[in-house]
Amino acid sequence: MTPLPSPSRDDELNAFFKAVESRAFKRTVYAVRQDDAALDIVQDAMIRLSQSYADRPTNEWPMLFQRILSNATLDWFRRQKVRNAVFTNMGDLEAAAGGEDGDFDLLEALDVEDTSTEAAEVQVSRAETLGQIEEEISKLPARQREAFLLRYWEELDVAETAAAMGCSEGSVKTHCSRAVQALSKALHARGITL
Secondary structure: OOOOOOHHHHHHHHHHHHHHHHHHHHHHHHHHOOHHHHHHHHHHHHHHHHHHOOOOOHHHHHHHHHHHHHHHHHHHHHHHHHHHHHHHHHOOOOHHHHOOOOOOOHHHHHOOOOOOOOOHHHHHHHHHHHHHHHHHHHHOOHHHHHHHHHHHHOOOOHHHHHHHHOOOHHHHHHHHHHHHHHHHHHHHHOOOOO
């Protein structure tokens, strides 16, 4: 049986989870489009990390967690596919924005750092714009969305993103480039320029 982590290790693990939970939840909601399911997936990923990898060096946790979260999300989709098949049978039933290297940060382009001194109108406008961006991100194909969120939301580099997604670095670059192009085009159509 695996020994339990020391109390200080528990504190480090709790601090890590606190730091990643909201971004992990949002990323998972984008993928599964269900708040309750996303919360379950994130919690499952946290449990898996704490049970199997808590003894690993803390600098390995972010990559391990991203990989576990991606796998947990894929598991959820597999279960949904099986469930839907069962119920169906029972019922008879833009490069200009970022370039090839993918070094484009959509949120940074909006400069959403400090809104405490802004007028209420500006804050409401920015919140509306972010809502529209989130809506467009949710419309991206799954692999593009995953690559985009890992690179620009989780701030992983290309190699880390490739490891988390289980694909090549070239695939990550392609997915990110296509995501940025699609987002740029969709946001331009909505009148949002970055």
